[in-house]
Amino acid sequence: QLQLQESGPGLVKPSETLSLTCNVSGDSLKTSSNYWGWIRQTPEKGLEWIGSIYSGGRTSYNPSLKSRAIMSVDTAKNQLSLQVNSVTATDTAVYFCAKVYGSGTYNMRIDGPWGQGILVTVSS
Amino acid sequence: DIRMTQSPSSLSASIGDTVIITCRASQSISSYLHWYQQKPGQAPKLLVYGVGSLQSGVPSRFSGHGSGKEFTLTIRNLQPEDFGVYYCQQSYSIPALTFGGGTKVEIK
Numbered sequence: 001q002l003q004l005q006e007s008g009p010g011l012v013k014p015s016e017t018l019s020l021t022c023n024v025s026g027d028s029l030k031t032s033s034n035y036w037g038w039i040r041q042t043p044e045k046g047l048e049w050i051g052s053i054y055s056g057g058r059t060s061y062n063p064s065l066k067s068r069a070i071m072s073v074d075t076a077k078n079q080l081s082l083q084v085n086s087v088t089a090t091d092t093a094v095y096f097c098a099k100v101y102g103s104g105t106y107n108m109r110i111d112g113p114w115g116q117g118i119l120v121t122v123s124s
Numbered sequence: 125d126i127r128m129t130q131s132p133s134s135l136s137a138s139i140g141d142t143v144i145i146t147c148r149a150s151q152s153i154s155s156y157l158h159w160y161q162q163k164p165g166q167a168p169k170l171l172v173y174g175v176g177s178l179q180s181g182v183p184s185r186f187s188g189h190g191s192g193k194e195f196t197l198t199i200r201n202l203q204p205e206d207f208g209v210y211y212c213q214q215s216y217s218i219p220a221l222t223f224g225g226g227t228k229v230e231i232k
Contacts, residue, residue: 114167
């Protein structure tokens, strides 16, 4: 059964780098043909798409993050990673990782499963 | 970015009612529209994709319609487990996927 779980620090200082990992179980990222996505959610802005990554490492980012986001795959640990650089208070959000269907196509959707989400607060 | 606007922002309905949620796009998105349900403390869950196709396991009381700029999600015979927040999402403008602001469904 495919399961995802986010982890990382819950508090990050302004101007620093937010770093999260998403542990994937039930699928091997070394051989998977799946796409994976990162999404964040705030009460103010709602759900925001960050980007997607193929198990082979190919990435696609939402331009709204203005190149501050970097996604990667660690096949040895079977983990996905997300870094967001130069964070501000507006990056405070619950961050989710999830399986994505049809990345890069008009049929792109988040068909899941999703992780449970991790709250990251940006504050000094 | 394509702006997705949902209405109403919240509603309260009784068991057995029919509920209709509307999602409007700021420009035509053809049929590239999907719906999610989110319950408190949980991640969203895909309900409907491509306007009207039900994700596996989703009850047939859910249905989606529309094209172009206006779309609806209908829940017929509302059940207690249908409470939550419903979101639409467009996949016409990739990689800039965008979501609606959500519609909170409460059971009377």
